[in-house]
Amino acid sequence: MKFKTLEVRGLSFSFEPGKPVLSQLTFALETGEMLGVIGPNGSGKSTLIRVLANALAPDSGQILVKEMAIQKFSRRELARKIAVIPQQSQIDFPFRVLEVVLMGRAPYLKRFELESKRDLEIARAALASTDGLELENRFIDEISGGEKQRVILARALAQEPEILLADEPTTYLDLHHQTKFMSLLSELRRQKNISILFSTHDLNLASLFADRILVLDRGQVAGLGKPEEVLEADIISKIYGIRLKAVPRILSKKPLLVPELDSEMTALKNYATKSEDGSQGQADQ
């Protein structure tokens, strides 16, 4: 049986009373697992991550970190367990890359304590594991978006967390960097046994990289399971309000979902009708 690193029981949250953003969520993040959270805009993905990161207090329900209620951790203790990667980071002063990664050591330092040699080693190792060591002397605002997101990941790893929460971490990256970033997450979780929860708008990215997928629909769990179980074209189509077609990948059988456009459907029908006119078939399928 797998150990649960993060457990959520009956979690509800609302910004305004009577308008729940999350209602009665129950699920668990298992040790070393990569859980992808999908759902349309406004389904509560980002809010869920902010609640799990203890940035917002839930109305009701429990969050257990390693079987202990999240409120029992001090801010600094929690920062040693959970690291968060935002969609995008805006850093306003000209810090260098290594300085930003070293900020991940803050939860381990006393108020006037400076980073030790060991902290520096940990930061460098984190940067190396995200393939960014050659960036260490660059200014954080002078590197590309893909590089920056890797640096932010290194900062998160420098926290030596057991849980990594990533809120749509690939939204602002191009296809190459999306895949590279997700592969990196996947590899790190295998190497360091970190449990990762990430949200994404990209169903196929979730399908490719998540061990399990949590589908959120208007703040409720609409599905939870392996990609091939959850990514049913009919269910997902209903949630997103568009027609989707599932195409299984040849080897892994993980489904890819592609939208079917009305214009395409009409064209297809016309094509079918035409060719069937010649062979006296029925156009209806």
Next chain:
Amino acid sequence: MALVTRSRLFSILGLFLLALIFSILFALFFGPARINFNFFEMTRQFIALLRSEPLSGDGAIVFRVRLPRALLAVLVGGGLALAGASFQALLRNPLADPYILGVSGGSAFAAIIGMIFSSSFSFGAVPIFAFLGALAAIFLAIAAARTSGKLPVITLLLAGVVVNAFFAALVMFLLSVSSSRHLPSAIYWMMGQISSRSYSAIGLTALYYLPALLVLLALGRDFNLFALGEEPAGQLGVNVERSKLLVSIFASLLTAVAVSVSGLIGFVGLMVPHIIRMAFGPDHRLLLPASFLFGGIFLLLCDLVARVIIAPAELPVGVITAILGGPFFIWLLHRSREQFSR
């Protein structure tokens, strides 16, 4: 790369401290009045000063006029620079400065009320009034600038302009209706001027400064994490709300005390942290103490210029800092234009 290590911290701050001491010595022996510098005579006079015995001739000029003025310039410059660096960190905005945000204006208005009530142009309770005015101004500026939970640079600058104009109008009103005999000096004070105060007033200034210095310097790493954003800082263990409140209170206190003793001296809090950041990087654990020391040196030198440039008359030092600061601000704004439209 230069990370903040203990040896780097101590060597840089040590150099600044040395430079500060030399600047003070320089200020003692430089001025419109010619001083016969005699080491033994000066030492003797200094000892007399410590024993509160009467001083004579050159000794009186050096130790009763120039030294208190130099010390005050150092405290005011250091305080304004540290307040500026702190406001910049709090607001994640390199253009923040107590003067630009309207905090100085709020302090000045409340300080004048304090002066009218205490019916003398003495120190006394004036800093307390000024402190309340500073707090009102910073919360007003932040409240006015906040748009959907964020503080965009451009609205913050606008709010500062408005808060400043508002308090300036209130000050003008007070000066027009009040018949206090202290007002001519109040007008000159408003222009920003370092004057020779008694040692007890300087001691009181230092006393007001002490808690602010301790608290703000202790927040160095929190300020660094603020650069990542408030939520990320919280997720790295910072008590964000508490830190924000502490900065608002103690940076306002520094501003208020500085304004109480020297009026409106602008742009020191803008220029000094910026120069330090360009030279040594943005790490606040070095930036904050270095800004304090360099701010002291900077205002001391500005005051030296103010003392001698149109001798025997004097210029308010606020004129000098504004002449330097205005173009500096425009240069900064121009350099980072695209950043401010977000």
